[in-house]
Structure formats: C-alpha cells, structure tokens
Amino acid sequence: MAERNITEIMEFVLLGFTENPHLQYALFVVFFLIYLITVVGNLWLILLIGSSSQLHSPKYFFLGHLAFLDFCYSSVCIPKMLVNLLAARKVISYTGCIFQFALFNMFLTTEFFLLAAMAYDRYMAICKPLHYQVVMTTNFCLRLVAGSYVFGCVTSLTHMGSLLSLSFCGPNVINHYFCDIPVLIHLACSDIQKNELLLLIFSGVTSITTFLVVVSSYFSILLTILRIPCPQGRYKTFSTCASHLTVVTLFYATVIFTHLCSSPAHPSGWAKIVSVFYTLLLPVLNLLIYSIRNREAKEALRKMVQRKILVQ
Template structure:
C-alpha cells in the first residue's frame, strides 16, 4: 500500500471500443463516418435555420441549440478517440480526462433540459395555440436556453470539483472509449462514497425531472389531439409527437440506464453499447427526425440549394 500511495497518476489509458485490432479498425472507420455526418449535418441545419426567415420561430430556435449541443458533445471525445487510433496510443492526461468527462456531462445535462423545453414548446403550440405567441416570446425562449446551459455548467462544475478531491494512484486503465465517471470512481484510491452519492443525486434529479416534464407535456398533447375531430389533423399532430417522443425516450432511457444503474449491474461491454447509443447514434437520429423528416426544414434546404445554384 505504501508504494501504491506514493504513485500519482498523471495519465490514463483508454482501451477504446474493443481490443480486437480488426474490429477496432472497422468500428473506427464507422465512428469517423458517423462523426462527419453529425458535424456536417448539424452545422448545415444551423446555417439553414439562421439564414431562413420562415424558420425564425421558437421551435427552430430550440432546434438550432439542439444541433449545436449534438455537435459539441460528439466533438469532445470522438476526435481524441480517432487520433489515438491513428497514432497507435490510447493515453489521455489526468487533467484532460477530467475535463473530457466534465464537458460531456455539461453538454448532456444541457441537452436534457433543452429537450424538456422543446417538449413544453410543443405543448403550448398544440394545447394553447391562441396564447402561444404571447407565452413563448423570444425573450422567454432565450431564458429557457440560457437556463439549460447554466444548469449544464453548474452540474458539470460540481462533478469536476468532486473528482478533483479524489486521489488516483493506480491502476490507470479505463475500459472505455472516453473518461466516464463511474469508471473513475473505480480507479480512485480515495473514499468515493460521498462523490458517488452526489453523482447519483444530481444525475437522478436532472434525468427524472426533465423526463417527467417531457412525458407530462406529451400526455397533455395526446389528450388535446384525441379531442380533435379531424382525422387528418389528429394524425399529423400524433405523428409529430411520436417522432419527438421516440427521440427523448431513447435518450433518457439510455442515459438513465447507464448512469442511474449501479456500475456493476451491467457488463462493461453492455455499458459501452449504451454509451455508443447516446453519444454517437442519437445525434444522427436527432438530425434525421428533427430535420430530414421535417417538411419546413427540407423546403428551406431546397430553396437555399437553388439560390446557390442560380447564383453561380
């Protein structure tokens, strides 16, 4: 123990998605493709919304920030993972590891609150259409988005402070592709009980509170839609809600399963699969459901492409 306590960890080793070199190559190429689609697609959506006056509404204002958050938290760990694969090394510095987790946590927390705000926006638009413009003003939208970012920062800084109080003296191998806090707890040679309780309380409060807001909003929408006598109107509203609700259910389901279950309740490979789902696949799914399947967004894309073509 004396020798162990004298050793201070200055870097961690990330094992990545798999130790199989062939499979690792295939997965790395796939991750690169997903990352390129995520970055290009989300930045393109942001440009289209900002450049199209018809899309300057609360719904698309929130969508702009959702695209920005998806771009951000994918960029926190994916470039590092791909660079490590290309150069043949899997190390990350101690401070780099803590910062990586902190940024992932900040963007994910902000997205939780933003999805709740988007659900509330849809609730007001469908259930209170006459008062929608009075209630969902540009100032109120800015407040909601600002609150999402501020709560994300506060949550992240709280966890970072907790991690900085822990001591890491070996081993330093993380069986994951990014620095995840449950695995950091396992590697610490300090008493992590208080930090783990803090993590569960904050993560639980964030996930469950925002999920309940989303569910209650869509239940209110469902009740309102069922009262609509027009079959076409009911179908249109329900199809929109179903798409949005699918995204948030998958997002909250994987995040809650990963972080609120005990770290020993799943095999590590299962935790990796869950993490891949919400860190890599959901940003692409968001891009498809909120943008590609959105008629207004697609029409704005066509108009912008035509303008670019005829401008040449």
C-alpha cells in the same frame, strides 16, 4: 495544514471496445463515417436555421441549440475514440480526462433541460395555440435556453471540483472509450462517498425533473390529439409528436441504462455499446427526425439552394 491533492497518475489507459486490430479498423471506418454525418449535418442545420427567416421561430430556435449540443458532446469524446482505435498506446492525460468528462457532462446535462424546454414548446403549440405567441416570446425562449446552459455548467463544475479533490494512485485503466465519472471515481485512492452522493443528487434531479416535464407535456399533447375531429390532422400531428417522443425516450433510456443499470466500476460491453448509441447515433437520429423529415426545413433548404444558384 490543509490536505493537498497529490495526483500520482499522469495518464489513464482507455481500453475501448476490442484489442482485435482488424475489428478496430472496421470500427474506425464505421464510427468515422457516422461522426462525419453528425458534424456536417448539425453544422448544416445550424446554418440553415440562422440564415432562413421562415425558421426564426421558437421551435427552430430550440432545434438549433439541440444541433449545437449534439455536435459538441459528440466532438468531446468521439475524436479521441477514433484516434485510440488506430493508436498503439490508447492513453489520455489526467488533465485531458478531467476536461473531457467536464465538457461531456456539461453538454449532456444541458441537453436534458433543452429537451424538456422543447417538449414544453410543443405542448404550448398544440394544447394552448391561442396563448402560444403570448407565452413563447423571444425573451422567454432565451431564458429557457440560458437556464439549460446554466444548469449544465453548474453540474459540470460541481463534479469537476469533486473529481479534483480525489487522489489517483493506481490502477489507471479505464474500461471505456472515454472518461466517464462513474468509472473515474472508482479508480480513486481516497474516499468517494461524497462524490457518489453528488452524482446521485445531480443525476436524480436532472433526470427526474426533466423527465416529468417531458412526460406531462406529451401526455397532454396525446389527449389533445385524440380530440382532433379530422383523422388526417390527427394522424399528422400524432406522427410528428411520436417521432419526437421516440428520440427523447431513447435518449433517456440509454443514458439511464449506462449510468444506473450497469456496474460503474466495471462497465459491461453492453454498457459501452449503449453509450455509443447516445454519443454517436442519437445525434444522427435527431438530425433525421427533426430536420430531414421536417417539411419546413426542407422547404427552407430548397429556397436557400435556389438563392445560391441565382447569385451564381
């Protein structure tokens, strides 16, 4: 008879950041305001890109999906964190925990590949401008985005299947503010070697392959920028690419630190703080770097506002 997965634990306790009630209220206000900016800002950006014909280009096509992913993976874990900051019992059901991780992992992995696609798009635009229109066609961009989502789904479903094969019989206390797989698998009563191997393989393939694409793309861009004869044009191009590379570097550094440089079984306070950075603060930073500082996005917003005023 095949072995069955018997799950005795029906819920997990999320310790969060602190047990101090005054500090919890303060954190709730700060995190709620940041999350509100993330939701409103990214939904605004998606609407702006969809409604402005001047933003219908590969660059903004990728940016629209980046805004969507930032909104999604923040919304998977931040609302529950906000509720738990005010709740007496900081718990999440077993099913809710599994699905929270699965959705978070899917959106986060998809963003890894999407950032690589965006880096390649900038490489083609700056280093191969004569070939840009030929290579970066609508179909090719659709395939890049679809491939990112497919990789995200495959990774998430694989980890979800491996989690469902485990038995959880105690303890049920998660020293985090959301359900993350390195912490979850170390609470299991059954053998986790297969789970750790899958985590290592998928995390390694995702981070290494996308990181190599990003680094090689921006390295080629840097060499091209240094050959620009006009200092003003060189500074403008370098400033834009430097801000993009800063966001990508922070994303990789914080995710890798959280999952590889801290104890998976007992995450430190610093690990939780760093995870807040990429789940809550980086989406706002993406919004600032890719849209608010972007001249084309601001011009499209101005025209959209003018149209609304004329209609009224």
